[in-house]
Amino acid sequence: MKILNxxxxxxxxxxxxxxxxxxxxxxxxxxxxxxxIVNILNSIISAIILPKVNNKIEFGLKKKIYNIYFNIDDAYEPYKYDLYFFSLKNMGVLPDVTGQIGIMLNSIFSISGLLYIFSLYDFSMVIFVFVGVMISFMAVVIKNKISYNITVKNIPNDRKIDYINRLFYVPDYSKEVRTANGDIFFSYLKRAYDNLIYVYLKKAKEIALLEFFSKALTSLIIVAVLFLLGFKVINGVFTFSAFTMLFTGAQQILSDLNNLFSSFPQIYSLSLKMGKIREFIELGNKNNFTKHDLSKIKEIELKSISYTYDGKKNILKNSNLELNAKDGIVALIGGNGSGKSTAINLILGILKPSSGKVLVNGINIENINLNIYYDKISIVFQEFYVFSFSIYEILSGTSIINDQNENRAIEALKKVGLYEKIMQFERGIHTIISEEFEKQDGGFSRGEMQKLSLARAIYKDGDIFILDEVDSFSDELYKSKLSEIIKELRYKKIIFIVTHNREILSIADKIYQINESEIFLNN
Structure with missing residues (x-):
């Protein structure tokens, strides 16, 4: 199209x-x-075809990144989390690369046609433009490399800004944020933004000079071409129509060469980002390489486990704990901050021990495929969160509706005593109880939310049930009902409970206690 123009x-x-x-x-x-005709074709490609392709690419990459993060060891380690955050933030890199390749091919095709036209009149003009653009190109390469380094250095600051955004956005934090001293949030946010601009300003002069040099050189090339072509018309070398064509062509070649050469540093910059994403993906590949799949969780053991926080404070030291179905109900007690949650996170593979091993069926958890491992665990956390899905979707983990799944969900809700209340809602088990996206007819107390979390664990029917202070928001009637639910699972499943409830402790077959960072069997 440019050649025809x-x-x-x-x-x-x-x-x-x-x-x-x-x-x-x-x-x-x-x-x-x-x-x-050309604009119709461009509109079809840009408005219909490309959005579909880009949407598919983004979904596939986002799903892969989430799955890798779920499955990597020690996922909260800062370097790994930085890679995860960077990968999520730069998922548009693949469509950007394909877009830049499209620009390159379009520019090459256009330049080829224009070079042929110039070869019929004055090819020296092309060489002049080419040399100028090459010099400008080098400035752009240097500028893009500096910009990329700034982006990488600012990842921690971007994470802090994202954290404050979530505090104001996520409903679970809203009460705390509203009633706390608001200055702390804005002070934290301001520090992050100040650090962000500080990192940038250290290189701002270099970027400004390179930007000025590149744009000024482009403008000077246009003026020089206009002068040279004008002189040739005055001297009778070209007709006015040839002058118009060649000047327009020179501008087009300059634009295409700029597009072509700027695509190289853009692709280079994008390749650096892709390298970071690839590094994160490689974490997942290494994590799954020769990892064991589990058919059933038969036993879990913490063997001579120590966990040190931030390299200083011992949360757990030289501790042992065994879980299997034949031991019946196993409970863990200890004071606030004693390490109970740490023990659960070690069992889940979320934290990596400083020393010792977490063994699943006698295999080090580091050699276990965590995605498959999690599929076999039913867990209720003390700090539980209910997703903005329907009750059915929360329990079943799927949006596919069938009679078997619905009946299974109903049975789980009956066991925890929520069925009658839920059936009063207009949409029954398909009610969305969160108001994240739309106004709903369902309202649940924290105790009822915890019951729903237990119903989800019952629906999943894992090989192991981990219940972390599962009665902390419940009344006495429910605590008694909870004991009956746990008794039903005894000897059929591995049952591991963190609780201070005397009624539940009275039915425990083994009780471990944490004292002074050490887990020991309380006889």
Missing amino acids: VYFIKLIVDSIEKIDAKSFTFLIGVFISIII
């Missing part, structure tokens, strides 16, 4: 110089027709 300008100017109205009208008509 340049050549049609010459033909139109020729027809004007010859005062040929018929030829002029015909050329304008053809030119308009070509413009309409």
Whole structure:
């Protein structure tokens, strides 16, 4: 299209110089027709085809990144979390790369056609433009590399800004945020933004100089081409129509060369980002390489486990704990901050022990495929969160509705005593109880939310049930009902409970206690 634009300008100017109205009208008509056809094709590609392709790419990459993060060892380690955060933030890199490749191919095709036209008149002009653009290109490469380094250095600051955004956005934090001293949030946010701009300003002068040099050189090239071509028209070397075509062509070549050469540093910059994403993906590949799949969790053991927080404070030291179905109900007690949650996170593979081993069926958890491992665990956390899905989706983990899944969900809700309340809602088990996206007819107390979390664990029917202070928001009637639910699972499943409830402790077959960072069996 660009080549036709340049050549049609010459033909139109020729027809004007010859005062040929018929030829002029015909050329304008053809030119308009070509413009309409090309724009229709561009609109179809940009508005229909590309959004579909980009949407599919983004979904696939996001799903892969989430799955890797779920499955990597020691996922909360800062370097790994930084890679995860960077990967999520830069998921648009693949569509950007394909877009830049498209620009490159389009520019190459356009330049090739324009070079042929110039070869018929004055090829030296192309060499002049090419040399100028090459110098400008080097400045752009240096600028993009500096910008990438700034982006990488600012990852911790971006994470802090994202954290404050979530505090104001996530409903679970809303009460704390509203009633706390608001200055702390804005002070934290301001520090993050100040650090962000500080990192940038350290290199701002270099970026500004490179930007100025690149743009000034481009403008000077245009003026120089105009001067040289104008002189040749004055000296009778070119006609005015040839001057118009060549000047327009020179501008187009300059634009295409800039696009082409700027695509290289863009692709280079994008490749650096892709390298970071690839590094994160490799974490997942290494994590799954030769990892064991589990058919059933038979036993879990913490063997001589120690966990040190931040390399200083011992949360757990030289501790042992065994879990299996034949031991019946196993409980863990200890004071606040004693390490109970740490023990659960070690069992889940979320934290990595400083020393010792976590063994699942006698295999080090580091050699276990965590995705498959999690599929076999039913857990209720003390700090539980209910997703903004329907009750059915929360329990079943799927949006596919069938009678078998619905009946299974209903049975789980009956066991925890929520079925009657839920059936009073207009949409029953398909009620969305969160108001994250729309107004709903369901309202649950914290105790009822905890019951729902237990119902989800019952629905999942894992090989092991981990219940962390599962009665902390419940009344005495429910605590008694909870004991009956746990008794039903005894000897059929591995049962591990963190609780201070005497009624539940009274039915425990083994009780471990944490005292002074050490887990020991309380006889």
